[in-house]
Amino acid sequence: MECFGDAQKAEGGIVEAHASTRPMGVAAPMPARAQLATIWALMRRAVNEVVRVPGAAIPGVLAPTIFMIGLTAVFGNLTDLRGFTTDTFISFIMPVSLLQGAGFTGAATGVNLARDIELGWFDRLLVSPPPRYVLLAGTVLSASMRSLMPMAMILVVGFALGAHFPGVFGLALAIVIAASFAAVVACYASGIALKFRSQSAGILMQSATFIAVLFTPAYAPQALLTGWLYWVAKYNPMTQVLEAVRQGFVGDVTWHNTWPGLLCLAGLAVLMAMFALRQMQRTGS
Amino acid sequence: MSVATRARVVGALGRRSLRQAFRRPMFFAPVFVFPSLFLAVNTGGAGAAVDLPGFPAVHGFLDFQLAGAIVQSAMLSAVSAGTSLALDIETGFMDRLMAAPISRLSVVLGRLSANVVLGFMVGVWFLGLGLIFGAHIEGGVAAVALVILLSGLTAGAFGWIGAALALRAGRVSVVQGMFPLVFVILFLSSAYFPQALLEQPAKAVANVNPMSYIADGLREPVIANITGAVTLECLAGIAIVALVGMLWSASAMRRRLRAA
Numbered sequence: 001m002e003c004f005g006d007a008q009k010a011e012g013g014i015v016e017a018h019a020s021t022r023p024m025g026v027a028a029p030m031p032a033r034a035q036l037a038t039i040w041a042l043m044r045r046a047v048n049e050v051v052r053v054p055g056a057a058i059p060g061v062l063a064p065t066i067f068m069i070g071l072t073a074v075f076g077n078l079t080d081l082r083g084f085t086t087d088t089f090i091s092f093i094m095p096v097s098l099l100q101g102a103g104f105t106g107a108a109t110g111v112n113l114a115r116d117i118e119l120g121w122f123d124r125l126l127v128s129p130p131p132r133y134v135l136l137a138g139t140v141l142s143a144s145m146r147s148l149m150p151m152a153m154i155l156v157v158g159f160a161l162g163a164h165f166p167g168v169f170g171l172a173l174a175i176v177i178a179a180s181f182a183a184v185v186a187c188y189a190s191g192i193a194l195k196f197r198s199q200s201a202g203i204l205m206q207s208a209t210f211i212a213v214l215f216t217p218a219y220a221p222q223a224l225l226t227g228w229l230y231w232v233a234k235y236n237p238m239t240q241v242l243e244a245v246r247q248g249f250v251g252d253v254t255w256h257n258t259w260p261g262l263l264c265l266a267g268l269a270v271l272m273a274m275f276a277l278r279q280m281q282r283t284g285s
Numbered sequence: 286m287s288v289a290t291r292a293r294v295v296g297a298l299g300r301r302s303l304r305q306a307f308r309r310p311m312f313f314a315p316v317f318v319f320p321s322l323f324l325a326v327n328t329g330g331a332g333a334a335v336d337l338p339g340f341p342a343v344h345g346f347l348d349f350q351l352a353g354a355i356v357q358s359a360m361l362s363a364v365s366a367g368t369s370l371a372l373d374i375e376t377g378f379m380d381r382l383m384a385a386p387i388s389r390l391s392v393v394l395g396r397l398s399a400n401v402v403l404g405f406m407v408g409v410w411f412l413g414l415g416l417i418f419g420a421h422i423e424g425g426v427a428a429v430a431l432v433i434l435l436s437g438l439t440a441g442a443f444g445w446i447g448a449a450l451a452l453r454a455g456r457v458s459v460v461q462g463m464f465p466l467v468f469v470i471l472f473l474s475s476a477y478f479p480q481a482l483l484e485q486p487a488k489a490v491a492n493v494n495p496m497s498y499i500a501d502g503l504r505e506p507v508i509a510n511i512t513g514a515v516t517l518e519c520l521a522g523i524a525i526v527a528l529v530g531m532l533w534s535a536s537a538m539r540r541r542l543r544a545a
Contacts, residue, residue: 058462062465063464063465063468066465066468067468070468070469070473070487072484073483073484073487075334075477075478076484077337077483077484078331078333080337081333081334200309203318206314210319210322214330218326219326220331220333224333225329225330225332226328226329226333227328227329227332229325229326229328229329232329233329
């Protein structure tokens with residue numbers, strides 16, 4: 001199992017390395033260190049895709065940034081409405097773009113998994129020694145890592161255009177929550193990919209992310225939402241997550257505004273991880 | 286080749302493109318699903334904007350947003366059509382069409398005719414959605430007919446741009462990569478918000494963006510009444526987009542054939 005200490009070898013050498021050290025018919029448990037190395041190898045593979053085909057990643061990085069700038073240009077005057085909680089719209093919308101960028105990265109992870117399933121690469125992973133939850137963890141955590149790219153772009157452009165700096169702690173909190181959200185969406189999208197085994201299911205991954213992030217007080221504070229969106233946003237758990245990310249950009253960071261978001265994110269993470277694991281266990285059985 | 290034969294070719298290719306558009310979620314979702322979700326979010330999220338000083342008198346923000354949803358959908362239908370054409374190029378189907386005894390114009394027109402029909406459907410879809418959720422169409426039945434007609438023409442005009450992109454690039458990924466550009470053009474126009482209330486520099490760009498005139502032409506019959514001048518400006522905007530797309534398509538087609 002020493003070969004798993006070298007993460008670079010894990011991608012191509014999972015089957016051979018483990019099989020050669022295992023007696024016939026005995027399913028030896030994989031050591032924790034090897035499991036971590038496998039997760040890291042899968043995460044590196046996802047990042048390699050970005051390095052090798054940068055053109056494919058550009059729309060995912062550009063789109064949330066364009067939305068942030070565009071929505072500021074279009075709806076910037078909404079800050080003149082009584083009850084708006086900030087005087088610069090870009091500070092208000094930037095957290096939405098962070099979650100949008102992270103969410104769509106998570107959805108893209110599901111589409112990539114569906115592609116791997118269609119091409120047969122995932123079947124080869126399934127017959128390799130690592131447990132299925134390790135394969136899932138590698139896939140899902142790669143989304144968190146990849147989500148840092150759109151987030152970096154959004155933050156640089158947003159601050160350049162005058163968004164409030166939320167302080168180091170506020171910024172770190174926003175990044176951690178958004179990156180975790182990418183993993184939550186990746187769990188959901190991976191579950192969908194495993195269930196439908198086709199890239200055509202990408203629409204289910206993307207539209208659910210769109211609804212989760214934007215059916216919240218995304219454009220205006222809760223009190224200024226109109227019609228059905230007011231009620232949907234009120235009970236959408238993502239509203240709490242968004243408020244936790246947004247707090248530093250429009251005011252002070254407080255525990256009072258943080259814990260509901262963390263709780264909702266943890267709840268969503270447990271639910272989506274259970275869904276993905278269930279689909280993973282059903283795969284091939 | 287007789288006109289009747291050409292028409293049959295255009296019809297057959299158009300029907301094929303329409304079937305393709307509805308069979309694959311990657312083609313119809315950007316045209317119907319995402320613009321509908323965006324319409325819902327814009328309407329509920331920024332609905333209080335009607336209270337801003339300078340906002341035109343409207344029955345509701347949904348009435349104002351319908352035109353934005355229609356032009357967004359029409360533009361995305363062009364991206365879908367371009368993607369589909371690029372897929373035909375990648376898979377070699379386009380080469381077989383080029384070798385067939387049919388005119389090259391018919392090949393492009395076939396796909397564009399499908400886009401025009403899709404544009405009519407988009408108009409019907411969003412007006413229907415608007416009416417279900419309480420929009421008022423001030424111009425009455427004539428306004429409904431005009432909006433559907435303009436929606437089809439807009440989708441057809443942008444279809445030329447999508448075809449040009451596909452013929453020029455010949456790759457699905459490049460055409461799909463244009464998706465964010467659609468939103469740049471939309472955000473820099475009066476598609477979603479009154480031009481007077483846009484932030485600079487979007488306000489200045491919107492003034493010269495043909496998309497603003499197209500959106501205003503689609504909006505006026507819904508929030509007020511049919512106005513000759515606004516409708517003519519809308520048609521001029523559509524004509525500009527179509528002309529640019531036609532010239533670009535012709536150039537891209539010549540280049541592709543030379544390279545073959």
